[in-house]
Amino acid sequence: MRQPLLSERGFSLGMMFQQAARRYGAVPVTLDRPLDVSPGAGLDLSYPELADLVDDLSARLWAAGVRPTERVAIHKTDNVDIVVLACAVSRIGAVPALLSPGLHGRVAGELLDRLDQPWLLTDRATLDGSLRDAGAPAAEAGAPGARAPGIAGLVRQVLTVDPSGGAAAEPGGAVPLDTYVGAPPHAPVRLHPREPSLITHSSGTTGVPKLAVHCANTMWNRLVPQKAMGWPTRGESAALHLSFVHSRFYHLLGVLLHFGSPLLLIVDPDPASAGPLLARHRPGIVETHPNTFVLWEELADAPGAPLSWVRSYGSTFDAIHPRTVRKLLGASRRRAPWLVQLYGQSETGPVAFQWYSRRGAAKADGRRVGTAIPGFTRVRIADGEGRRAAPGAPGRIEARTRGRILTYLGAQETYDRQLRDGWWQMGDVGYRGRWGGLYLMDREIDLIDEVNSNLAVEDVLMSRLDELREVVIVPGAEREPVPVVCVRGDEPLDTRRWREATADLPVMSAPLQWRFDDLPRTSTWKIKRVEITAMLTEGVLPAVRFGG
Incomplete structure (x- = not known):
């Protein structure tokens, strides 16, 4: 044939x-919320x-x-x-x-x-x-193409x-x-x-x-390398809290179903809810958004040791802070757990990957997002003229992949503008290391002249200030660097500790403290930095009270 x-x-x-189902039979699938289309089915399915x-x-x-x-x-x-x-x-x-x-x-x-x-x-x-x-x-009555209100x-x-x-x-x-x-x-x-x-x-x-717009062929080209990455944990139970409208969820689900993994699908990420579920099911695989992993840092030493049996963590959508990697891997009692980070976009799927072990996490550079996927993706850095940049020189990150979407629906010109001789412009600035590793600095739109890399400074602050739930550095009304910080438990920021932590960092405006829930976010909990800058420019800021 x-x-x-x-x-x-x-x-x-x-x-x-x-x-x-034909291949594995009644493998359990556990939910934390009944299905709206079939609430009588309960939480324990197969x-x-x-x-x-x-x-x-x-x-x-x-x-x-x-x-x-x-x-x-x-x-x-x-x-x-x-x-x-x-x-x-x-x-x-x-x-x-x-x-x-x-x-x-x-x-x-x-x-x-x-x-x-x-x-x-x-x-x-x-x-x-x-x-x-x-x-x-x-529309006005009788107007051509009129539609119902x-x-x-x-x-x-x-x-x-x-x-x-x-x-x-x-x-x-x-x-x-x-x-x-x-x-x-x-x-x-x-x-x-x-x-x-x-x-x-x-x-x-x-x-x-x-x-x-995806097609089955481009999705297959994303799925195959992810199956290869999933081989070492084939059949392990998996707990997922991911956006159900993102293509990443469906590729991960395809991998787990292929290997017959029992599933725990979590809608509510609140540690008070997710923690007991994780402790009861003891998954060997856990994947969620990077910002949810920051929230789940408190599960590292929670009652019932909910993360103790994790062999593999998966993180995508955004770079993950080294502090978070260390805490997650330290929570596992497995002999050699790891965390795999995927770098990519909805438009491309993953184009680079990075593995962290306990030993590697201790000295991890959060800006290193890995290397291209052999046989499936290529990554390069282009200078302002579109030429390949030398190692260490910053430029636009571009990727070539068979997993690229077909188009943007109704916006073909926008799609075409992001292609250059088959290379897709990721919209990020970064550089290649001497040995080929890809380092992410910032989104092009978020660049600030006074700061070499906003993301790198954020990594440093998260590592130095354990109480931070989030910190984002955005351009202010005059393009000055403005740190917006969120503290665990919405406690007031300790300004003395902040001054000590930022003493050797680029000069920034005084920090603005917000509640994490007030940060504009996407469905994958990415922070909408452009929207924050617009809020700063317009003076439309959340009214926040701390300390009771």
Whole structure:
């Protein structure tokens, strides 16, 4: 039998759970919150139960009228059923478009508009909440292309995923997905590997997010190296707290299902909630966002030793602070635990990786984000003229990868501007070390003349001041470096310790102390630095009181 060419291979979400169930049987999947689409299923599920739910939901979607290649926006309250719905949409050949639950209504409306009349899967809480402000404005009667006012003017049909329970009619002409319970099953539909198969959006740290269009082939090219990285921990139980609308979650899930790992899927990252779950399940693999790992530092010595059996930590989305790496690895009682950091973007997938051991973490440089993935990615530094920069010389980070998205939906020119002879501009500034290691300095948009690397200074401060929950250095109204700090427990910042910690660092403005919850963040908890700078420039700052 002819083996598929590389360009024909694909990673499809639609049959992940079914394939894993056939291969491994009733492997447990534990939740910390019941599924909104099936609350009666409880918290303790399995591969086959989730596979059956995907089959059922895909049958309902087909009965509702969803067809192959059509776009289905999923925008609802944060929960694991975002994943189940995405798999169900994919199973019948439609294209899930995943919109973060944290989007403001105006932004969600703009993205729905770009999707060009998609189906919308949502819930009543979102319809009554953020989506109330997302509707298209009413057009003048009889105007060409006039659309209905409200959310109905942006989408083909709204399908609500809440169990109906005989409730009154849904708002705005929405139809409960429960209407189609008992629909006959429909055979899986597999799109061509180079057709659009998933749409996610960029973080939006620099403005309105862009819609990234993935296909099964580019996703396969991201999945294969991640399977290789997952081989040493194959079959270990895994605890995940990740954004369910980010492509990284689906690749990691694909790896874990491939190896038959029991899963603990966490929605609420609060240590008071997550800690006991981790202590009870003792996962060998833990992955979450870097800022959540900072929050989970307090689990290092928490009752029940929740991190004691971790063999492998995974961190992506953003560089992780060396202090956090040391604390996480120190919490494990396994003989040789490690942390793997992936550097990349939604548009590229991971393009570089870095491994930390206990010994390596003690002298880790948080700015080193690793090396390119052999056989899959290449990374270079380009100077202002687009030429390859010498080792040690800073410049734009560019990557070449087979995992690059197809395009930005509705923004092809923006996509093309980021490509240069097949090299994708990451939007970051960094340099290559003598031995080829990649060092990240800052986002291009965040550069400050007086500071060589904001991120490097932040690493130093986090290491010197253990009480810090977060520190970000942003350009102020006059492009001066302004440190915004958050202290654990919202205690007042000790100004004496701050002065001592910053004595040998670049001169900065006096620190502004905010509560962590007041920092504008993305769904992966990245800090929106541009938005903070805008707040400083406009003088619109959070009203914060500390010390009781």
